[in-house]
Amino acid sequence: MKYIDEYRDEKTARRLAAKLEKLVTRPWVLMEICGGQTHTILRYGLDQLLPDQLRLVHGPGCPVCVTPLEMIDKALYLAARPDVTFVSYGDMLRVPGSKSDLLRVKAAGGDVRVVYSPLQALEIARAHPERDVVFFAIGFETTAPANAKAVWQARREGLTNFSALVSHVLVPPAIRLLLKSPGTLVQGFVAPGHVCTVMGYREYEALSREFAVPIVVGGFEPADLLEAVIMLVSQLEAGRAALENQYARSVKREGNRAARQLMTKVFKVCDRKWRGMGFIPRSGLCLREEYARHDAEHRFDLSGFSAEEPAECRSADVLQGLAEPTECPAFGKRCTPQHPLGALMVSAEGACAAYYRYRGWEVIPEGGSP
């Protein structure tokens, strides 16, 4: 397919890797923020093409992974209610809450539907006025405008049986937290190309200036990521720290104005807890008061949910680049994609699941089952 195949060409990747080899004179630690980029890196073995002195750590950019346990528990509670049709992106179905997951609730008779677009959730609500249709609105800035559109449209049409359980998170506050953490090893960031397609990159320019750290907005194909790494290393080797845009075929400095406008009309910034990272101020989006009728948190009594993350899971360290997935004692033993302890093992974009899938044969400890 055009705009995909040429960026997956092996010869191109090898030429870029060879260029990188010539550039690097010292060890550098870089982080790709987005789980989609992590998936590409592991799938194509890009980390193994890189010079030994370069280390990539995998960031917290997987909304499925960072959704806190109590939010999943709220979703499970709603999905199990006989009056509710619970609509979700497929990514969330196997994510474990404290006791169960959406797939098991569905198997036990819960009305759980999977959609690929929020507009399908609206169609379900239109077709079933007798059902309380709740849409699980998760995602980063990339997904927020589409989810906002569904809520906006429901209000406009007077679809009183449609509500959203909103668990949106924002990328820049998480990067800021990582940069402020005293233990951070990361010297340069690949910023998430599709988040920036929507938001533009002014926020990242500010982060780059404030922390004197190079940030390159990167795409999702192998050639994109290698080029983004080349751009970061060129900056680091030259002692520069600026924002650069590798993914210019999609990302403009201002982002997508129409998408941002609708997102701001429907959502406001609020505090959020992140699985594996804890509470981050002003790191999420919630519905504005005008949309309270379509807010599942108001419509149902969802107060009083709280949950502790399993102590054994080292997602928190992995998300912050402080540990490799394989350094976790549970990896591949008590924690597998079939029986995940933490969300990084559940989503295909979680670093642990990506390591398990693409590196299983070399890293699964004895007693594990790849």
Place this chain on the structure above:
Amino acid sequence: MCLAVPGRILATDERNGSRMARVQFGGIVREVSLDFEPEAREGDYVLVHVGFAISRVDAEEAARIQQILDEMDRLGGDVPDDAGR
């Protein structure tokens, strides 16, 4: 989760006050909302995320990576085609 896939617009029309497009991704054709790319038209490539076009692919920028590689070749060919094999 933030996956967005490039596809080519085959046709556009209006529905419920929104512009919609039929977009081809390889062998698959899907209905896509143009709410956020209202200027997109037939023949354009758009990046699609959860049923919404979020950008139009800039063809000139897309050609850039090839230019960089060609330039690397011109600069003395220190990176051979079969590098690393």
